[in-house]
Amino acid sequence: MALSQFSYGAVAAYRMRGEQLPVAGGFDAAGHLTQDPAAIEASKRPLPIGYWKGSGLALMLDMVATMQSGGCATFEIPTDSERETKLSQIFIAINAQSSEQSDTSTSVADQIIDHLQSQAALSGEQVRYPGEHTLQTRKEDLEKGIPVEPTIWREVHALT
Helix, strand or coil: CCCECCCHHHHHHHHHHCCCCCCCCEECCCCCEECCHHHHHHHCCECECCHHHHHHHHHHHHHHHHHHHCCECHHHCCCCCCCCCCECCCCCCCCHHHCCCHHHHHHHHHHHHHHHHHHHHHHCCCCCCCCHHHHHHHHHHHHHCCCCCHHHHHHHHHHC
């Protein structure tokens, strides 16, 4: 995942389509926030991760910490007490399959996603978990073919 709000590939795709980014994605040469993809490419100053990507990263860190430590997920931390117990602390975890928690990891991840989506539904918002859009896109690409920017497709055909 790009650690900028928009990957350089996404910025280039917006530029090639002649579209502005949906939200500010970086700075222009004068240092002003902009939604102009060409200005961001020229300045090479994208915004750091935030908005939906920041919340997605926070969700993933919550899952990793919960699964690897066996502590509480964020939504399980009691709010009616001044004493916090069984908190999950983040630490580097490699090879989750070797963990004693590996059998419950899928269940924990599903519970966290279910809670996220149920809370979003209560507020009337639509929320996606990290990778959900990618899974949907992959399914659509398998059914309909992979979309390619027309400019790039013409360049590929020109090579043959």
